Amino acid sequence: MAQSDEQEIELYQGSKRIHPKWTKGIFSKWRIAMVLITQFVFLILPWFNYDGRQAVLLHVADRHFYFFGLVLLPSDLLFMSGILFMAAFGLFWWTTIAGRLWCGYACPQTVYTEIMMWFDRIFEGDRAARLKLEKAPWDARKIRIKSMKYIAIFLMCAWIGLTFIGWFTPIREVFKFNMTGTQWGVAIFYGFVTFLLAHIMREQVCKYMCPYARFQSAMFDKDTLIISYDPERGEPRGKKKKGEDDSKKGDCIDCTLCVQACPVGIDIRNGLQYECIGCAACIDICDEVMVKQGKPKGLIRYTTEAAMEKAYPENKFWTRLKRPRVVGYGLILAIIFTAWIIGIMNRQNVRVDVIKDRGVMVRYNNEGLVENSYTLRLLNASNKVQVVNTNVEGIDGIKITGIASDFELNPGDPVSIPVQVSIPPEMADTSNGKSQHIYFKFSYHVKGEDGTIRTFDEKAAFIKGTR
Ligand code: SF4
Numbered sequence: 001m002a003q004s005d006e007q008e009i010e011l012y013q014g015s016k017r018i019h020p021k022w023t024k025g026i027f028s029k030w031r032i033a034m035v036l037i038t039q040f041v042f043l044i045l046p047w048f049n050y051d052g053r054q055a056v057l058l059h060v061a062d063r064h065f066y067f068f069g070l071v072l073l074p075s076d077l078l079f080m081s082g083i084l085f086m087a088a089f090g091l092f093w094w095t096t097i098a099g100r101l102w103c104g105y106a107c108p109q110t111v112y113t114e115i116m117m118w119f120d121r122i123f124e125g126d127r128a129a130r131l132k133l134e135k136a137p138w139d140a141r142k143i144r145i146k147s148m149k150y151i152a153i154f155l156m157c158a159w160i161g162l163t164f165i166g167w168f169t170p171i172r173e174v175f176k177f178n179m180t181g182t183q184w185g186v187a188i189f190y191g192f193v194t195f196l197l198a199h200i201m202r203e204q205v206c207k208y209m210c211p212y213a214r215f216q217s218a219m220f221d222k223d224t225l226i227i228s229y230d231p232e233r234g235e236p237r238g239k240k241k242k243g244e245d246d247s248k249k250g251d252c253i254d255c256t257l258c259v260q261a262c263p264v265g266i267d268i269r270n271g272l273q274y275e276c277i278g279c280a281a282c283i284d285i286c287d288e289v290m291v292k293q294g295k296p297k298g299l300i301r302y303t304t305e306a307a308m309e310k311a312y313p314e315n316k317f318w319t320r321l322k323r324p325r326v327v328g329y330g331l332i333l334a335i336i337f338t339a340w341i342i343g344i345m346n347r348q349n350v351r352v353d354v355i356k357d358r359g360v361m362v363r364y365n366n367e368g369l370v371e372n373s374y375t376l377r378l379l380n381a382s383n384k385v386q387v388v389n390t391n392v393e394g395i396d397g398i399k400i401t402g403i404a405s406d407f408e409l410n411p412g413d414p415v416s417i418p419v420q421v422s423i424p425p426e427m428a429d430t431s432n433g434k435s436q437h438i439y440f441k442f443s444y445h446v447k448g449e450d451g452t453i454r455t456f457d458e459k460a461a462f463i464k465g466t467r
């Protein structure tokens with residue numbers, strides 16, 4: 001091949017910065033509401049107190065997860081897994097019904113990108129002003145505007161990074177900067193990643209990095225709610241000239257505002273595209289155009305593929321909720337949720353491990369009784385002091401010593417108590433090493449409360465034979 005035929009092909013095409021146009025309609029208000037709700041949960045909720053401690057705290061060092069009155073321990077792994085399963089199936093179920101509503105309104109990437117776009121707009125103005133500023137030389141004005149914006153973004157990211165640590169360690173200590181080197185490192189990293197993903201990379205994350213964007217199409221069907229342009233109504237598109245007979249034209253005036261408002265830079269009029277995050281900014285801006293044109297809203301709207309194909313009227317969308325996929329995900333979700341609630345309600349706040357003392361199998365004590373030794377490992381899984389009473393049953397005349405009645409068990413780390421269980425000598429079995437099941441009976445209640453007394457048993461072996 002001749003040298004001149006060789007071409008250099010760029011395998012990576014850099015993307016241009018997208019400056020979406022600000023929108024004001026109903027869905028934009030929903031997006032703002034979701035930013036406020038999610039950030040209230042993330043940034044403010046950890047500051048709430050409950051019963052003298054941080055209400056929501058995933059205390060990794062203490063291995064206690066607090067959520068108001070609910071305290072989960074590592075032994076509650078099943079409940080924590082249940083929460084993750086509910087989140088996963090909830091997302092599958094919701095995506096099958098409503099498509100990318102999660103992406104458009106509540107996904108952290110969307111929420112933080114929206115916040116970063118607020119900073120863009122506050123400091124640099126709307127789309128036209130931002131585009132102008134981007135092209136402008138680096139003069140004093142541009143440096144001042146950019147510096148102010150980045151200081152504000154830096155403070156926001158610092159707040160986000162510190163709050164992230166405040167979910168895992170007491171937040172009041174974090175904001176007194178009373179942190180370890182690792183915590184500092186994680187806070188800085190988290191704040192930086194927020195800046196990188198939400199301010200620098202933005203739509204690139206949704207387009208190229210998000211795995212959910214890739215596999216959610218498997219959950220879509222023709223009855224899934226999508227945002228769609230109505231070509232039957234909109235085409236043939238074209239600008240309307242004054243006095244022109246536009247009866248043969250569609251409702252789309254080709255103003256391209258829907259493209260300018262799109263945060264991922266696509267044209268919804270080209271049909272459903274995987275890049276569309278379902279933010280509905282194009283609906284809001286097109287509705288404004290339609291109102292100005294004296295046309296009905298909804299040229300771009302929430303609908304389903306089947307409704308667009310006239311399989312059923314659009315307002316009958318809800319009748320398609322009975323389809324197997326939706327019912328299946330819904331059933332799984334309902335089963336996990338019910339099991340989780342029942343499990344939580346029946347969960348014991350006091351947990352005990354009965355450990356047989358293998359060092360001393362069996363002996364006669366100084367009262368002449370046949371005695372076995374055990375260690376009780378007690379854990380208070382609540383955040384209140386529990387009063388515990390312990391008894392033992394299973395052999396006539398059996399009794400326990402070593403643990404006081406009305407034993408007060410503080411929340412926190414497990415405590416180990418050596419106890420002795422004894423039976424009258426006439427109940428002993430002379431055959432060597434013969435054992436029998438006995439039952440440790442525990443009852444407990446919250447100290448200072450006359451509420452419910454809860455009970456549970458733990459089975460153990462008692463060795464009766466001494467010779
Ligand atoms: S905003 Fe509406 S009218 Fe304007 S180009 Fe988009 S679809 Fe057409």
Ligand code: SF4
Binds near residue numbers: 263266277278280282
């Ligand atoms: S096409 Fe519309 S809904 Fe999809 S991302 Fe763009 S503006 Fe949002």
